[in-house]
Amino acid sequence: MNRSDAIALLSRAFTDEPVVVSLGHPAYELFAAGDRPLNFYTWGSMGLTSSIALGLALARPERRVVALDGDGSLLMNLGSLATIAACSSPKLLVFVLDNGQYGTTGGQQTATARGADLEAAARAMGVARTATVRDPAGLEAVLDASRTNPGPWVIVVKVKESAPTAKPPLDCVYIKQRFMAALG
Amino acid sequence: MTDQAAGNARDRSPGSVVPRWAIGVSDGLWAGGCREVVYVPDNPLSHILAALGRDHPAVRATLATREEEAVGIAAGLHLGGARPALLMQSSGVGNALNAVGSLLVAYQIPVVMVISMRGDPGEWNWAQVPMGRAVVPVLDALGVQHLSIERGDESRDIVLALANLAFGTRVPVACLLPRRLTVPVEGGRA
Numbered sequence: 001m002n003r004s005d006a007i008a009l010l011s012r013a014f015t016d017e018p019v020v021v022s023l024g025h026p027a028y029e030l031f032a033a034g035d036r037p038l039n040f041y042t043w044g045s046m047g048l049t050s051s052i053a054l055g056l057a058l059a060r061p062e063r064r065v066v067a068l069d070g071d072g073s074l075l076m077n078l079g080s081l082a083t084i085a086a087c088s089s090p091k092l093l094v095f096v097l098d099n100g101q102y103g104t105t106g107g108q109q110t111a112t113a114r115g116a117d118l119e120a121a122a123r124a125m126g127v128a129r130t131a132t133v134r135d136p137a138g139l140e141a142v143l144d145a146s147r148t149n150p151g152p153w154v155i156v157v158k159v160k161e162s163a164p165t166a167k168p169p170l171d172c173v174y175i176k177q178r179f180m181a182a183l184g
Numbered sequence: 185m186t187d188q189a190a191g192n193a194r195d196r197s198p199g200s201v202v203p204r205w206a207i208g209v210s211d212g213l214w215a216g217g218c219r220e221v222v223y224v225p226d227n228p229l230s231h232i233l234a235a236l237g238r239d240h241p242a243v244r245a246t247l248a249t250r251e252e253e254a255v256g257i258a259a260g261l262h263l264g265g266a267r268p269a270l271l272m273q274s275s276g277v278g279n280a281l282n283a284v285g286s287l288l289v290a291y292q293i294p295v296v297m298v299i300s301m302r303g304d305p306g307e308w309n310w311a312q313v314p315m316g317r318a319v320v321p322v323l324d325a326l327g328v329q330h331l332s333i334e335r336g337d338e339s340r341d342i343v344l345a346l347a348n349l350a351f352g353t354r355v356p357v358a359c360l361l362p363r364r365l366t367v368p369v370e371g372g373r374a
Contacts, residue, residue, distance in 0.1 A: 020260070040263065044286025048256030051248075052287075055260020055268075058246065059220070079249030083257070087246065172291040180263060 001135050003097050003159040007068065008033040009136055010095060013143050014066050018056060018183055021068040022049040024104030026097055028164035030068060037182035041168040041175050047076030050084060050094045057089035057152075060183070064091045071098040071112045071156075078121060081154065085126035090150035094122075095157055103161045122154035132156040202235045205365050208339030209298060210235035213269050214243065215340070216347025218296060220261045221245045222254040223271035228300040228366035232271060251276030255283035258295045267351050269296040274303060274316045274360075277323075284356060285326050294350035296343070297328075297358040306363035323358055330358035333365055 007026065011019075011033035020040045021027045027041045042049060053067035074080070074096050084092065100113035112118060119132045129151050131142045139157060146153050169175060209232050213221070221236065221243055223229060236243045248254035251272045258268040272280065277299060288295055302309070303316015323330050331346060333339045346357040 018263075042287070044290060045252075045256065045259075045283045048252065048259075048283055048287065051253045051256025052260040052263070055222075055257040055262075056264045057260070058244075058257070059261045059264025059266045077250075077253055077256075080253055080256075082249055083247070083253065176263070176291045176293065180265070183264070 001139075001157075001159055002162040003099055003103070004029045004032070004162040004164070005136065006097060006139060006157050006159050009139055010066070010068065014064075017064045017066050018179070019066045019068060020049050020053040020056065022046070022070045022073045024070075025161075025164050026068050026070055028167050029162065031168035032164060032166040035168065037178040039168070040179045043170065043172055047073050049073060050080045051077060053094065054080070054084055054087060054089065054092060057092040058087060061089065061091065063183075064093065065089070067092070067094040069094060069096050070103070071096055071100065071118060072102045072110045074118055075111055075116070081122045081125040081127060084152050084154070085122075085128070087152075088128060089152050092152040093146055094152070094154045096154065097159050098156050099159050099161045101161060107161065119154065119156045127152055127154045129153045130155070132158065134158045200234070202238065203231055203366075204336035205333060205339045205361070206231035207235045207239065208336060209333070209343050209359070209361075210239055212340040212343025212347065213296065213298075214240045215344045216296065217267040217351060218269040218347065219243055220258075220266045220268045221271060222248055222257045222261070222268060224248055224251050224254055224273070224276050226273040226300055228361055229271045229273070229298070231366075232298065251280035252283045255280050255287060255295070259287050259291070259293045262293050262295065267294070267296075267347070269298060271298045272300075274299055274301045274319045275312060277319050278315045281322060281326070284328065288356040289326055289328070292354040293356065294354050295356045296347050296350050297356060298343070298361065299358055300361045300366055301363055304362050304364075306367055306369060319360070328356055328358055330360055332360040332362055334362070336365070
């Protein structure tokens with residue numbers, strides 16, 4: 001499964017949910033899959049996608065909140081897994097698009113290409129629900145499970161690198177203002 | 185980890201006196217509308233958490249593992265409509281800088297950062313001095329407005345003024361707590 005396929009599938013699955021997405025290729029491919037005000041595109045602060053989503057989940061416990069992170073990004077902020085476990089927001093879903101490389105910077109290997117297991121890390125930190133999926137059917141199945149089983153969820157999605165075809169707006173303030181207006 | 189701030193009051197020994205400056209910071213955050221505090225602990229900051237827990241138990245305090253992570257959580261809290269405050273030591277400013285620049289400043293996300301200083305007069309630990317000295321120039325370089333609290337009786341108004349600036353004009357701001365405010369000069373080693 002290419003990352004763009006996984007992101008397109010997730011983009012179709014989350015129509016009403018706010019989605020926080022990691023900078024670079026994941027953000028580009030979420031935009032290409034369908035721009036919407038409830039997408040919060042980061043353009044910097046690598047590693048903080050899951051933390052931003054956690055803060056949002058704490059502020060708005062009635063909403064399902066989705067993070068689309070990368071393996072390289074989450075590896076920069078592994079402490080976030082401990083905080084997510086401790087806060088135990090039941091409606092927080094963190095997807096880790098794990099391609100084993102820093103795709104946006106030229107494809108250098110990440111530690112997951114050498115055996116680092118981010119699902120195991122999440123479980124070790126005490127995250128309530130974790131999964132690793134490798135194909136669209138597995139991703140659909142875990143999406144179904146996440147609708148009935150309270151989280152927080154950390155779902156590692158094993159993907160192949162793909163080539164983004166578009167980029168989201170660069171105006172950070174516009175991204176934020178329309179996101180907050182859409183969230184209500 | 186998230187608890188009502190009341191839980192943090194128990195972190196200090198029973199009967200310990202909350203200093204006036206810390207009560208003022210707590211009251212200023214409350215008056216400024218802050219109901220969410222994200223923190224990485226240090227000793228002076230524990231007085232603020234104790235004051236919040238005693239006087240404003242509706243404030244939720246969330247513990248982060250690192251200051252950069254705390255900036256991300258605070259940003260998300262604001263996206264959800266909250267007026268967040270961040271409590272960190274000056275050493276943690278170094279850990280948080282890129283997030284302050286590329287998230288808070290770039291996206292105009294208001295956060296009140298309360299920074300307990302190391303490395304300023306009264307410091308005993310040389311390792312704390314370089315980052316402590318860099319805090320003000322770095323905040324200036326990022327365009328983050330800051331004020332320093334010099335006396336306990338001005339802390340509420342300074343924090344409230346900074347909070348009004350932050351949430352009124354959508355910018356991160358910083359309130360610095362110098363060591364001569366937070367640590368007794370005589371025998372001050374904390």
